[in-house]
Amino acid sequence: MHDVLEPDSERGRVYHCLVGRPRARVPELAREAGLDEEAVLAVLRDLADEGVAVAFDTTDSADDRDHAWEALPPARVVEAVLQHDALRQAAARRAGAELERLYRFARRDTGSYGALEVVDDPAEVLAASHRLQLAARHQVRVIDVPPYSGSRAHYLDQEVLQRRRMAAGVVYRAIYQGCAFQDPVAGPNMARMIEAGEQARTLDEPPLKLAIGDDDLAIVTLRADDGPGVVSLLIRPSGLLNALSAVFETLWRLAVPASMAGVDPRIDERDRRILTLMAGGATDDAIARRLGLGRRTVVRRVSTLLAHLGATTRFQAGVQAARRGWL
Incomplete structure (x- = not known):
């Protein structure tokens, strides 16, 4: 449904025309949208099925071409999009819970499960993160959530590595929890990375801490069950890695682009x-x-x-x- 709000898409162009033209007919919409009548009619029928547009039969004709069409108010469409997003976010949370169950199963067994390896040594986790970034040829995708326990030196080292990889053409896409920019150490690092070219978005409550290098390696970091600290799951090419990639892309669509300032301005x-x-x-x-x-x-x-x-x-x-x- 998101493309209804995008005036560059066919559905968005037709809906945008409907917003500005009450009780419009197909020929009129086709001219304004720059599409042929068949394409406009197909879009209108889709919008009607989704409850975004309504047809009014003013001629006693069974042909949709003869009907007048009306858009639902944009505020209601936006609310429907947000509700749809909430359902998708709930699905992502369920995927995260399933991953948590898989982690617990792997820990009870031998510490590994197929393409999954459990690492609980902080130095090994850090080394794996560096390898993931150095091996990436196209993109690094990250979901970063509290607690932000790294030292200032850690974040400065990460900045150096990330700048070097971005200069080599690797795209970094990051999803941060909304409160991240308030952290005195992590916040300034995030703002600098955004200014350097990182594509960043924020989400109220991301379900997991994740890094994915291309489609070759993923690292999920979780709180340890049996003590303080964290453990990480290294996941190599598999159905599980594909699922994590899909979770990231779903959350990316739900997240809000972050400004370089990192906080919402007050609006009057x-x-x-x-x-x-x-x-x-x-x-x-x-x-x-x-x-x-x-x-x-x-x-x-x-x-x-x-x-x-x-x-x-x-x-x-x-x-x-x-x-x-x-x-």
Whole structure:
């Protein structure tokens, strides 16, 4: 359903046209969206099945081409997207719980299970993390959650390694818990890495601590069962590694892009109203007229809000603002 909020997709273009044109018909929508009528009709039927659009029969015709079409309010669509995301996040948590059960099974047995190896020595865990990053040719994906127990020297060493790997063309994508930026040691490191080019997003409660190097190795870090400290699971190419990769990608879609500042700015009532109108598809001119503001003021505020939200479109801004509780 997310693509309904993306005006660059076919479904998003048709929905965007519907938002601005009440009771529109297929030929009119096809012209405005730049699509042929058959494609528009197929999209409209999909949107109707998903409860995003409604057809009104005003001609007693059985042909959908003759119907007038109406969009559901964007706020309701955004809420539906958020509910859908919540279900996907719950599924990711269940996957994490299943992994936890697998870990406990492996610990009761011999310490290894197929493609899984248990490592509880901190130096070995650190060495494995370095090997994972050095071996990566395309990307390193990370989910980082508290507690952040590393020393300042550890984070500085990691910065040096990550900068070197990014300079070699390796893409780093990281999901952080929202409170991470408040940590006095980890927070500044994260902000510097984002500024250096790391793609970072935040999520309220990621279900596990994870690092994946390409599709070759994953490291899951868990609290130790029988004492203080942590243990790590090294997972090599297998169905389990594929499942962890899918969990990461699901959480990545749910997460909110992190600003370089690392914290949500406070927004006033004017910005809240601008975001609400943006989510409804209003143009800068329409927002200026509605709120009695100068167009340049609106353009500046829209640009600032998009940057803070890490959004590239107005619909994305609306979804992410709703996730942050701004709307």
